[in-house]
Amino acid sequence: MRMRFSPFLATGAQTMVPTLMLFSVYLLVVGHDVPGGGFAGGLIASSGLLLVFLAFGRRGLRRAFPIDPETAMGFGLVLAIAAGVIGLAFGGTFLTYEYAQWTVPVIGDIKVSTLLAFDLGVYIVVVGLVTTSIFKLGSDPS
Amino acid sequence: MPFILSIAAYVAVIPLIWGVSGRFPRAVAPISSLPYVAQLILVSSIALGWVPGGYESIDWIPSLGVTIAVSTDTFALLLAAIVAGIGLLIVVYSAGYFADPSRRSRFLAQMSLFSAGMVGVVTSDELLGLFVFWEITTVASYLLIGFDDEKAEARASALQAILVTTSGGLAMLAGFVLMAMASGTTRISTIVADPPTGTMVSVALVLIFLGAFTKSAQFPFHFWLPGAMAAPTPASAYLHSATMVKAGIVLLLLLAPGFATTFLWIWVVTATGLITMALGAITALTQRDLKLLLAYGTVSQLGFMTALIGLGFTGAALAVLVAHSLFKAALFLIVGIVDKATGTRQIGELSGVGARMPIVAVAGAIAAGSMAGLPPLLGFVTKEGAFDTLIGAEDWLPLAVIAVSSALTVAYAARWWFGAFGSTKGISPVTAAQSKTSMVLAPVALGVLTVSFGIDPRPMAAAVEHAVGQNVKLVLWPGFTPALAVSSIVVAAGVWLYLARGRQTEFHPERRRTPFPRAADVYTASLRGLLRTADAVTGVVQNGSLPVYLAVIVVSVLAVPAATWLFTWNPSLSLPVWNHPSELVLGVIAAAGAVAATRVQRRMAAALMIGVVGYAIAGIYVVFSAPDLALTQLLIETLTVGLFAFVLAKLPRRFGAEPRSLPFRARIAVALFAGIVVVLAALATSTVVPNRSVADEYIARASDAGGKNVVNVVLTNFRALDTLGEITVLAAAGIGIGALVRPVRSRRERGEAS
Numbered sequence: 050m051r052m053r054f055s056p057f058l059a060t061g062a063q064t065m066v067p068t069l070m071l072f073s074v075y076l077l078v079v080g081h082d083v084p085g086g087g088f089a090g091g092l093i094a095s096s097g098l099l100l101v102f103l104a105f106g107r108r109g110l111r112r113a114f115p116i117d118p119e120t121a122m123g124f125g126l127v128l129a130i131a132a133g134v135i136g137l138a139f140g141g142t143f144l145t146y147e148y149a150q151w152t153v154p155v156i157g158d159i160k161v162s163t164l165l166a167f168d169l170g171v172y173i174v175v176v177g178l179v180t181t182s183i184f185k186l187g188s189d190p191s
Numbered sequence: 192m193p194f195i196l197s198i199a200a201y202v203a204v205i206p207l208i209w210g211v212s213g214r215f216p217r218a219v220a221p222i223s224s225l226p227y228v229a230q231l232i233l234v235s236s237i238a239l240g241w242v243p244g245g246y247e248s249i250d251w252i253p254s255l256g257v258t259i260a261v262s263t264d265t266f267a268l269l270l271a272a273i274v275a276g277i278g279l280l281i282v283v284y285s286a287g288y289f290a291d292p293s294r295r296s297r298f299l300a301q302m303s304l305f306s307a308g309m310v311g312v313v314t315s316d317e318l319l320g321l322f323v324f325w326e327i328t329t330v331a332s333y334l335l336i337g338f339d340d341e342k343a344e345a346r347a348s349a350l351q352a353i354l355v356t357t358s359g360g361l362a363m364l365a366g367f368v369l370m371a372m373a374s375g376t377t378r379i380s381t382i383v384a385d386p387p388t389g390t391m392v393s394v395a396l397v398l399i400f401l402g403a404f405t406k407s408a409q410f411p412f413h414f415w416l417p418g419a420m421a422a423p424t425p426a427s428a429y430l431h432s433a434t435m436v437k438a439g440i441v442l443l444l445l446l447a448p449g450f451a452t453t454f455l456w457i458w459v460v461t462a463t464g465l466i467t468m469a470l471g472a473i474t475a476l477t478q479r480d481l482k483l484l485l486a487y488g489t490v491s492q493l494g495f496m497t498a499l500i501g502l503g504f505t506g507a508a509l510a511v512l513v514a515h516s517l518f519k520a521a522l523f524l525i526v527g528i529v530d531k532a533t534g535t536r537q538i539g540e541l542s543g544v545g546a547r548m549p550i551v552a553v554a555g556a557i558a559a560g561s562m563a564g565l566p567p568l569l570g571f572v573t574k575e576g577a578f579d580t581l582i583g584a585e586d587w588l589p590l591a592v593i594a595v596s597s598a599l600t601v602a603y604a605a606r607w608w609f610g611a612f613g614s615t616k617g618i619s620p621v622t623a624a625q626s627k628t629s630m631v632l633a634p635v636a637l638g639v640l641t642v643s644f645g646i647d648p649r650p651m652a653a654a655v656e657h658a659v660g661q662n663v664k665l666v667l668w669p670g671f672t673p674a675l676a677v678s679s680i681v682v683a684a685g686v687w688l689y690l691a692r693g694r695q696t697e698f699h700p701e702r703r704r705t706p707f708p709r710a711a712d713v714y715t716a717s718l719r720g721l722l723r724t725a726d727a728v729t730g731v732v733q734n735g736s737l738p739v740y741l742a743v744i745v746v747s748v749l750a751v752p753a754a755t756w757l758f759t760w761n762p763s764l765s766l767p768v769w770n771h772p773s774e775l776v777l778g779v780i781a782a783a784g785a786v787a788a789t790r791v792q793r794r795m796a797a798a799l800m801i802g803v804v805g806y807a808i809a810g811i812y813v814v815f816s817a818p819d820l821a822l823t824q825l826l827i828e829t830l831t832v833g834l835f836a837f838v839l840a841k842l843p844r845r846f847g848a849e850p851r852s853l854p855f856r857a858r859i860a861v862a863l864f865a866g867i868v869v870v871l872a873a874l875a876t877s878t879v880v881p882n883r884s885v886a887d888e889y890i891a892r893a894s895d896a897g898g899k900n901v902v903n904v905v906l907t908n909f910r911a912l913d914t915l916g917e918i919t920v921l922a923a924a925g926i927g928i929g930a931l932v933r934p935v936r937s938r939r940e941r942g943e944a945s
Contacts, residue, residue: 080900080903081897081898081899081900081903081904081907082898082899082900082903083899083900084818084819084822084900084902085819085822085900085903086819086900086902086903086906086907087907088823088906089819089822089823089826092823092826092827092830093826095830096826096829096830096833099830099833099834103833118925118929119925119926119929122921122922122925122926123922125918125922126918126919126922129915129918130915133911133915143912144908144911144912144915146897146908162897164897164907164908167907167911167914168903168907170918171907171914171918174918174921174922174925175918175921177922177925178921178922178924178925178928179830179834181925181928181929182834182837182925182928183834183837185928185929185932186834186837186838186928186932187837
């Protein structure tokens with residue numbers, strides 16, 4: 050199955066991919082309270098990147114995802130471990146999280162925690178894995 | 192916890208070393224020396240009572256009762272002082288030894304890691320903490336032996352050392368666990384204060400012996416130590432003579448108060464030590480390479496210490512350990528100086544070196560004299576103390592073996608010194624470059640210590656007695672005692688041996704065939720056997736055929752649970768057919784997709800049909816109000832179909848176009864088996880009355896963890912370690928894809944191109 054450049058796919062991707070990316074970040078951030086989380090968010094972002102590849106090929110994906118995906122996976126792993134170690138440093142055990150909460154006028158409560166860093170690590174590993182697979186397995190559309 | 196911090200300091204400087212090595216290579220050695228200086232100051236402050244010492248601990252895995260604990264008693268302080276003191280000298284030495292700044296910083300960084308582990312080993316008061324530090328030294332030793340990683344020989348030696356010592360270390364870990372089970376505590380001081388007894392303890396001791404003997408190069412595991420001489424000389428001086436190889440001795444010394452009177456201890460430890468001592472001494476005398484000679488000498492001296500501990504003489508063993516650390520480190524460093532200056536370390540190629548480097552030659556004479564046990568050096572005093580103890584206890588057989596080995600030691604010490612510094616007729620004197628002051632400093636300092644503790648051994652005697660609670664007679668002039676007579680005979684016999692045999696430059700050990708296999712050959716043969724077995728197994732289960740891989744994976748994953756159900760199957764099929772009518776619709780769709788996947792002829796169509804099954808299952812999750820699962824399932828299905836498309840582009844469009852590597856009947860059998868087991872599993876899990884307590888607890892506590900979505904709270908909080916493990920697997924799989932799959936064009940793409 051050889052892929053060819055399709056203007057329809059390209060136009061569709063141009064509108065859909067930003068939405069998908071935004072949605073993936075949304076899932077990542079709200080995951081602790083409503084359905085979502087790092088894994089689901091990472092999968093959404095990966096589908097967006099798959100769409101980029103199908104529409105614009107290897108070169109397009111490289112522009113959308115300019116870092117080496119295997120390095121990204123390593124970074125995600127380190128981030129998740131680091132989030133766990135921070136809990137250790139604050140006197141808890143490995144993988145307990147630290148929270149900070151502020152109330153900002155108009156916007157409401159803002160909750161920041163090292164848990165988000167852990168989930169972000171999961172997110173990055175998933176995106177890195179799928180992107181590696183796309184780069185390695187995918188055939189370029191001509 | 193000042194002491195634990197002083198151990199952490201060794202690790203903390205490593206990033207600093209890396210940081211400055213590029214731009215300020217001159218700052219590397221001073222920075223590396225900081226933790227050693229700090230440790231020495233701390234050790235002396237505790238010894239002088241300025242800083243309170245004692246027991247320090249941090250909880251590591253509290254739920255399992257695993258703690259890292261150090262106890263700064265005299266024993267620990269004495270050994271920590273040796274590790275830090277000699278370490279400091281080695282840092283100074285290596286500043287001159289490594290001309291290349293990047294090699295120097297790599298060496299010092301690896302050495303710093305090692306020192307953290309080594310100080311941890313000698314001060315630990317917890318079995319599991321000790322094990323962790325022990326393995327840190329193993330890993331650091333691996334790195335340092337393989338330091339010249341472009342040399343195949345260095346890599347092979349490093350691999351051999353780590354295989355031998357980690358297999359011993361794993362046995363030791365099992366021994367520690369058994370010991371902790373038998374005594375109910377992992378704290379070493381508590382265990383030896385009230386030693387448990389019984390079969391389990393005997394098994395534990397044997398396993399711990401394996402760890403100690405492999406680490407301290409005892410027969411038949413001694414062969415890795417001569418191999419470790421591939422390491423740079425400062426590493427050999429530090430790890431493979433002064434410190435790391437003493438770890439096994441230290442462990443035996445720690446456990447001796449509790450177990451040295453057991454039958455097992457006396458026989459196994461003493462016999463191993465005596466055999467090792469004699470074997471090492473004989474082999475050392477036949478070496479041509481000055482460094483290898485010292486390596487076998489170290490094996491022999493470690494055997495000496497082990498034998499003393501086996502007989503229960505911990506005081507004498509500790510005194511010998513201290514003396515050995517001082518002289519053997521100096522000897523290795525001197526070999527390094529001679530090697531650097533002349534370009535060789537072979538006996539028979541060196542001549543007239545002594546005249547060119549008189550200071551080094553004198554330092555060498557002091558160290559070699561201490562090794563041989565000549566007065567007024569520390570080696571004489573400690574050996575005399577050992578003889579005195581053995582005579583006092585009337586252990587005649589060990590005394591005889593130790594005396595004979597000591598005579599051999601005198602001979603190989605003489606062979607070493609004359610080989611390095613003597614003048615040989617017929618060989619023209621070598622040209623020697625000027626050696627650096629920083630390199631000469633360390634052996635001279637060690638020589639000064641050897642002489643001064645030899646002339647006044649009282650502080651040593653006091654420290655040893657306080658450390659192990661055993662009095663050793665450490666005096667320079669004992670009077671006309673039986674011990675002095677033994678010493679005199681030993682030295683006389685040693686000189687005679689040297690004159691008779693030790694001056695030969697060439698020995699031919701390969702000509703003397705022994706009926707026993709050599710230990711190193713046994714190692715090589717077992718390693719080769721292991722690789723060959725692995726090769727054979729891989730050839731069967733990984734033959735390159737995807738259907739065979741799938742069959743192997745599916746059958747082995749399902750066979751185990753299926754086997755257990757054969758015995759425990761207790762069906763009570765009171766399942767409702769469906770909970771909600773939509774399940775029926777979704778179920779029919781899923782079944783139709785599955786059947787269609789087996790019927791269609793095109794691969795892409797089959798992949799899409801499998802996608803249909805997945806979407807239907809996602810729908811069932813929705814019915815059961817599990818939105819997280821449904822979301823993930825939908826996304827995974829979508830991505831899978833997408834990635835499938837890539838792979839299928841590289842395969843024939845239709846099924847059956849390629850020859851079958853697995854017969855059709857076998858495929859049906861595997862598929863039927865998998866299907867039946869999965870259906871039974873589904874029935875079994877859904878008829879079990881679930882224990883809701885865990886689930887209820889999760890739901891109740893989710894808000895404590897600060898989240899309203901229980902699924903996510905479970906993933907990121909309660910079972911966060913599992914999640915971390917899973918993403919590690921994901922990353923490993925990703926790296927595997929990256930390494931194994933090269934972006935190749937499909938057959939069809941190539942076909943179209945041509």
